[in-house]
Amino acid sequence: xxxxxxxxxxxxxxxxxxxxxxxxxxxxxxxxxxxxxxxxxxxxxxxxxxxxxxxxxxxxxxxxxxxxxxxxxxxxxxxxxxxxxxxxxxxxxxxxxxxxxxxxxxxxxxxxxxxxxxxxxxxxxxxxxxxxxxxxxxxxxxxxxxxxxxxxxxxxxxxxxxxxxxxxxxxxxxxxxxxxxxxxxxxxxxxxxxxxxxxxxxxxxxxxxxxxxxxxxxxxxxxxxxxxxxxxxxxxxxxxxxxxxxxxxxxxxxxxxxxxxxxxxxxxxxxxxxxxxxxxxxxxxxxxxxxxxxxxxxxxxxxxxxxxxxxxxxxxxxxxxxxxxxxxxxxxxxxxxxxxx
Numbered sequence: 001x002x003x004x005x006x007x008x009x010x011x012x013x014x015x016x017x018x019x020x021x022x023x024x025x026x027x028x029x030x031x032x033x034x035x036x037x038x039x040x041x042x043x044x045x046x047x048x049x050x051x052x053x054x055x056x057x058x059x060x061x062x063x064x065x066x067x068x069x070x071x072x073x074x075x076x077x078x079x080x081x082x083x084x085x086x087x088x089x090x091x092x093x094x095x096x097x098x099x100x101x102x103x104x105x106x107x108x109x110x111x112x113x114x115x116x117x118x119x120x121x122x123x124x125x126x127x128x129x130x131x132x133x134x135x136x137x138x139x140x141x142x143x144x145x146x147x148x149x150x151x152x153x154x155x156x157x158x159x160x161x162x163x164x165x166x167x168x169x170x171x172x173x174x175x176x177x178x179x180x181x182x183x184x185x186x187x188x189x190x191x192x193x194x195x196x197x198x199x200x201x202x203x204x205x206x207x208x209x210x211x212x213x214x215x216x217x218x219x220x221x222x223x224x225x226x227x228x229x230x231x232x233x234x235x236x237x238x239x240x241x242x243x244x245x246x247x248x249x250x251x252x253x254x255x256x257x258x259x260x261x262x263x264x265x266x267x268x269x270x271x272x273x274x275x276x277x278x279x280x281x282x283x284x285x286x287x288x289x290x291x292x293x294x295x296x297x298x299x300x301x302x303x304x305x306x307x308x309x310x311x312x313x314x315x316x317x318x319x320x321x322x323x324x325x326x327x328x329x330x331x332x333x334x335x336x337x338x339x340x341x
Contacts, residue, residue: 002033003297004094005052007066008040008073008105012124012138013278014286015066018100020057021290027054030298035092041108042073044097045081047088061283064276075108082115089117096297100124102136103322106305110318113303120296121305121318122289126274129173129327132320133307137286142169142273143179149269150184150216157214163205163256163264167249169273170220173327176273181218182336188215189336190252192222193328201252202259207341209262217256223248288313 005022007015019036026032034052037043050056050068060067075081089097096118099109102125109119123130126142146168157164166186168176174191181189188204190196201217208215249266257264278286285308292306292313304315 001030001095001298002035002093003294004035004037004044004049004089004092004097005068006037006040006043006097006099006101007068007070007124008099008101008108009070009124010072010102010126011065011070011274012126013064013141013274013276014137014282015068015070015100015124016057016060016063017278017283017286018122018124018137018290018293019052019067020060021287022098022294023052023057024054025291026294026298030294032294032298035094036068037097039069040071040073040101040105041075041085042071043068044085044088044094045073045075045078046084047091049092061287062277064274064278072104074104076111082112085112086117096120096302098122098293098297102127103130103325106130106318107322110303110322113318118297118300118302120293120302121321122293123305123307123321126176127170127173128175129325130321131324131326132305132316134310135285135308137278137282137289138274139175140281140285141276141279142176143183144279145273145276146176146180146218146269147183149267149272150180150186150218153216153267154185154214157216160263161214163215163217163253163260163262165217165219165249165253165256165264165266167219167221167266167268169269171222172325174220174223175328177218177220177223178328178332178336182339184216184218185339186216186218188217188340189333190217190219190223191328191333192220192224194330194333195224195226198225198252198255198259202256204341205256205260205262209260217252219249219252221248
């Protein structure tokens with residue numbers, strides 16, 4: 001069997017570990033051949049590919065990013081996109097695809113499966129917002145990067161007696177903010193799942209200053225105030241119709257400075273959360289998911305995504321993962337609220 005592999009959407013620590021596991025087991029155990037499609041769905045759309053063998057995947061386990069490249073290409077927004085993919089797969093002699101990505105990449109995989117393209121999915125997103133899996137690889141790395149930043153910011157906040165607002169990624173789900181904020185000892189955590197009361201945040205800030213400590217506020221990029229709108233960097237949309245976010249951290253710092261009279265600064269972690277080497281947890285999870293994905297392909301169990309359930313790797317239908325986002329439940333946010341102020 002000749003199998004294509006692609007990585008789509010935002011880059012994510014652990015992608016190379018999946019590629020390595022798929023290729024190593026696919027060749028050593030099953031004797032399959034592999035072709036790597038470049039830059040997400042653009043690869044099979046344009047026939048942009050490279051051979052993948054064991055020599056290509058040696059040494060890539062600890063590397064961040066993806067050796068295949070990525071993009072946010074949506075073939076369903078391109079004229080004859082699906083037909084072009086089918087034609088290029090046939091020309092390359094590809095029998096099946098392993099698609100590694102988040103909601104958008106696997107959303108495309110879901111539609112292609114319904115159109116008789118053989119696809120197995122691997123869940124990837126630093127946001128941890130895919131349903132039907134306990135965790136996605138990349139999330140642990142992003143949280144650790146954000147936590148380290150918060151740890152460092154505590155000392156500069158105390159030195160200068162100022163409020164620091166840390167903006168982290170999280171468009172519609174606040175998992176990174178929740179975990180990084182709890183681990184980093186933030187005084188307030190603001191998520192997209194619940195609109196925040198600016199006056200109450202100011203009260204928490206004042207309370208923190210009364211203890212002779214300086215506040216750290218962690219806010220997801222998609223968080224919104226009660227009576228306001230989502231703060232946007234631009235009005236631009238990507239190929240999947242998502243608005244580019246950013247700006248809530250700066251806006252919040254300015255508002256808190258006005259309300260409290262205390263200096264406030266915003267720190268936007270941005271794409272640094274995606275970069276660098278994956279943590280041990282993400283390397284192991286990505287490897288296990290890759291091994292399970294090639295098993296599913298070999299068995300012809302298409303239209304499925306491999307997922308982490310407890311400590312075991314399972315297979316779930318694409319629609320279970322992409323039908324709706326996994327957001328932070330109220331009870332989990334309630335755990336964090338204990339430490340506000």
